[in-house]
Amino acid sequence: xxxxxxxxxxxxxxxxxxxxxxxxxxxxxxxxxxxxxxxxxxxxxxxxxxxxxxxxxxxxxxxxxxxxxxxxxxxxxxxxxxxxxxxxxxxxxxxxxxxxxxxxxxxxxxxxxxxxxxxxxxxxxxxxxxxxxxxxxxxxxxxxxxxxxxxxxxxxxxxxxxxxxxxxxxxxxxxxxxxxxxxxxxxxxxxxxxxxxxxxxxxxxxxxxxxxxxxxxxxxxxxxxxxxxxxxxxxxxxxxxxxxxxxxxxxxxxxxxxxxxxxxxxxxxxxxxxxxxxxxxxxxxxxxxxxxxxxxxxxxxxxxxxxxxxxxxxxxxxxxxxxxxxxxxxxxxxxxxxxxxxxxxxxxxxxxxxxxxxxxxxxxxxxxxxxxxxxxxxxxxxxxxxxxxxxxxxxxxxxxxxxxxxxxxxxxxxxxxxxxxx
Numbered sequence: 001x002x003x004x005x006x007x008x009x010x011x012x013x014x015x016x017x018x019x020x021x022x023x024x025x026x027x028x029x030x031x032x033x034x035x036x037x038x039x040x041x042x043x044x045x046x047x048x049x050x051x052x053x054x055x056x057x058x059x060x061x062x063x064x065x066x067x068x069x070x071x072x073x074x075x076x077x078x079x080x081x082x083x084x085x086x087x088x089x090x091x092x093x094x095x096x097x098x099x100x101x102x103x104x105x106x107x108x109x110x111x112x113x114x115x116x117x118x119x120x121x122x123x124x125x126x127x128x129x130x131x132x133x134x135x136x137x138x139x140x141x142x143x144x145x146x147x148x149x150x151x152x153x154x155x156x157x158x159x160x161x162x163x164x165x166x167x168x169x170x171x172x173x174x175x176x177x178x179x180x181x182x183x184x185x186x187x188x189x190x191x192x193x194x195x196x197x198x199x200x201x202x203x204x205x206x207x208x209x210x211x212x213x214x215x216x217x218x219x220x221x222x223x224x225x226x227x228x229x230x231x232x233x234x235x236x237x238x239x240x241x242x243x244x245x246x247x248x249x250x251x252x253x254x255x256x257x258x259x260x261x262x263x264x265x266x267x268x269x270x271x272x273x274x275x276x277x278x279x280x281x282x283x284x285x286x287x288x289x290x291x292x293x294x295x296x297x298x299x300x301x302x303x304x305x306x307x308x309x310x311x312x313x314x315x316x317x318x319x320x321x322x323x324x325x326x327x328x329x330x331x332x333x334x335x336x337x338x339x340x341x342x343x344x345x346x347x348x349x350x351x352x353x354x355x356x357x358x359x360x361x362x363x364x365x366x367x368x369x370x371x372x373x374x375x376x377x378x379x380x381x382x383x384x385x386x387x388x389x390x391x392x393x394x395x396x397x398x399x400x401x402x403x404x405x406x407x408x409x410x411x412x413x414x415x416x417x418x419x420x421x422x
Contacts, residue, residue: 034340034350034378042085044376046358048267049213049239051139051172053088055353056376057269058369059360060091060127063134071130073365078134080366084373089135090242090269090360092143092177093162096125132167140166141173141240141269143217146180146198147412155201159210173239174205175215178410179223181417199227203236215240218408220253220421221260228264238266243421244407245270245357247279247329247348247392248302248399252408253421255355262356270352272407273359274345275399278302278326281334281344298402302326315416317401332391336384342374347388349375354385 037044044055058081065071081087131140144150144158163171176198183191202214216227219241228238241261245254249272261268276299277283288300298318301308305323308316330344337347349372352359361372380388404411409418 034342034380034384036378037376039377041373041377045085046267048173048358049215049237051088051213051239053139053358054086054376055358056086056349056372057088057090057141057358057360058086058372059271059362060089060131061095062362062364063127063130064096064125065130074130075134077363077366077369078131078138080369081363082135082138084369085376086369086373087138089131089138089140090142090271091127091131091140092125092145093128093158094125094145094177095127096130128162128165132165136167139172140168141175141215142166142171143175143177143242145177145182146194147182148184148192150198151194152197152201152204155198156205156208156210159202159205163210170209171205171211173213173215174202174211175217175240175242176202178218178417179419181419182410182412183417184412184414195223195227196230199230200234203231203234206236207234213237213239215242217242218419218421219243220257222422224257224260224264224266228266238264240267240269242269242271242360243357244272245352245355245359246273246275246399247333247351247388248275248326248395249407250392251398257421258356268357270357270359272399272401273349273352273361275302276402276405278399279330279333279344279348281330281337294403295405302399315404317403317406319397319400322396326395329388329391329395332387336380336387340380340384343371345371346375347380347384350378350380351385351388354380 045052046055063074065074078089081089128142142162144155144162150158159171159174162174163169180193180195180198183193185191202211205211206214214231214236215238216224219227224241231238241257243254243257245258258268274280276295278299283299283303285300285304288296288303291297294313297313298308300306301318301321303325304327305321305325307320308318310316333344333347337344340347342350349359349361353375359375363369363372399407401407406416408420409416
């Protein structure tokens with residue numbers, strides 16, 4: 001039967017579990033072997049609103065081709081993903097945008113919020129447009145950014161624009177990217193929080209048939225419940241919530257949010273499931289030491305500890321990490337992986353599924369797609385989940401991201417805007 005760590009969150013309702021025997025050797029082990037699922041990888045799926053999706057989504061935030069070779073590579077990755085049954089792609093209007101575009105886009109939003117004339121041009125990236133080619137035939141979830149100058153009617157307009165970019169008549173899943181935290185004039189005592197207006201816009205897009213399912217992102221339990229109740233008044237179901245969750249980021253309200261999602265019948269997606277590669281076992285001090293880019297330096301600090309400097313490491317996202325870094329967790333992760341005949345990445349992804357969420361794993365090669373797919377078709381035993389939980393709890397710190405990619409905020413040109421999962 002399915003281990004308690006998975007059955008407790010209702011996953012048995014979406015997949016049938018094969019009966020399995022435990023060998024004498026496994027019985028004497030400190031953790032039971034993984035539990036296989038009937039039907040294997042391609043049968044490991046669940047419902048998200050009206051959608052039937054795999055228990056692992058493919059993230060596309062890094063799919064930003066700069067050459068014809070890049071374009072062909074991402075097309076190949078998308079095709080390999082679909083062939084493996086990983087046919088749900090996660091994107092957003094801003095995915096593919098260049099960093100240099102963030103500041104003028106943010107300043108334009110500020111100008112519009114105080115009534116200055118701003119040219120109405122698209123300020124997002126090109127990932128949606130590319131997915132119209134690469135992801136044809138797959139299910140795609142996309143997101144819009146709540147920002148100054150937008151209201152309920154503009155959410156409907158943006159949904160129509162996103163559908164056009166993706167080459168579809170109706171979006172499979174349309175989500176708000178974060179709570180309405182982008183308040184550039186808050187520092188001057190002026191704010192205009194429009195969460196309910198954005199929810200009304202999503203509801204209207206749903207009622208007009210532009211959107212098949214609506215979702216939210218970075219909502220904690222309270223916001224999630226408020227949004228679901230608000231949408232329900234218009235007869236619109238809330239399909240999903242997307243948050244940061246991994247073995248290195250689980251105490252900042254993430255697990256409480258997953259529990260609330262399961263209580264309310266809202267699917268939960270988990271981004272940064274591998275903590276930017278820290279949980280794959282492939283990043284080592286030897287591979288990172290000597291690299292000068294900010295991301296590599298901060299990932300190295302997570303691995304072995306160290307002190308951050310705002311002057312040297314701006315914005316110093318990782319902060320100070322105790323000596324030894326994440327080593328003890330990685331040792332436990334590698335041991336569980338070895339005992340189950342899996343890779344560390346597959347175990348880290350499966351742990352998230354056992355907690356009741358759908359990991360969104362990035363893929364920059366067909367080999368990564370293959371490794372990601374290996375996280376499906378089985379479940380960790382309860383004892384293995386407990387080992388990983390204990391190792392994660394023993395750390396004195398959590399993963400906060402690296403550079404301008406963070407776990408609890410977005411860089412919006414003029415600075416970071418943060419949210420809390422309650």
